[in-house]
Amino acid sequence: MGHTMNLVLFFVAVIAVPISLALASNEKPIVRILDSEEDAAVALAEYTANLSEKYIKQKGSFSVVLSGANLINTMRKLLKPRYNTTIDWSKWLIFWVDERVVPLDDPLSNYKLAFDGFLSKVPIPKSNIFPINYNKSPADVAVDYESRLKKLVDEKIIPLSASKFPKFDLILLGVGFDGHVASLFPNRPQRYEKKRWVTFITDSPKPPPPRITLTFPVINSASDIALVVLDKGKADIVAAALGGAVVTPSLPCAEVKAEEELTWFLDKDTASKLK
Ligand SMILES: *[C@@H]1O[C@H](CO)[C@@H](O)[C@H](O)[C@H]1NC(C)=O
């Protein structure tokens, strides 16, 4: 009996490993190389508008997870015709992939950046926008954000992935000079988190030090992910991530996967070192 059981387990192990490898190798990202930053902004708007239409048709809402800095600016074409009049903004749900633990009116807040540059210009209901609840303790902010996500999952506003993490429709990500995404840095333990949905960091190598961030299991449960890199200075990082160069520790941006489709948006200069 015990012997048969061991044999079964042996076959499960032998068969399961190649299957999971085969699946992983099918997850090739789409790489779009645009002539200029302006063209990339146009392409990103069309891509986002298409996904908005698809998911609103499919499930009645469109959950979008924002980052900070340049990405809000790259989303600017969505604020103009035809997109600003054709997108059903009332169905958008807005989250943040990471946030600095500062008050929401602080110039360093990703929420403030997104509000000033984007959210204040489109009619997304305020109740559909989910910024952090500011508190001085980053640990408490992370617990609070995670419990609010759990509530949205319980209410079936956000679906659960097969691996039991919240499944967002679209996550928009930038990449740092060190290859970080969200606030998941190469030399920090947060990038290896496997259980929590949201974690925190108090010594981010990029200021300001206290932040919260979605974890890799959540990011990689998203249906669609756009990795947007429009910076010649990041050409080497992009080439290493997409060319499969061995980097130790590995680059967080090279570990991003999406359930449906991962799309890199690059301009010619940023893609110049790709083989
Ligand atoms: C968006 O949808 C239109 C119309 O279906 C299609 O022609 C276009 O290729 C799509 N664009 C992207 C970026 O997916």
Ligand SMILES: *[C@@H]1O[C@H](CO)[C@@H](O)[C@H](O)[C@H]1NC(C)=O
């Ligand atoms: C769409 O953008 C145009 C150009 O900026 C603006 O004139 C118009 O009022 C906007 N429409 C809506 C519904 O936001």
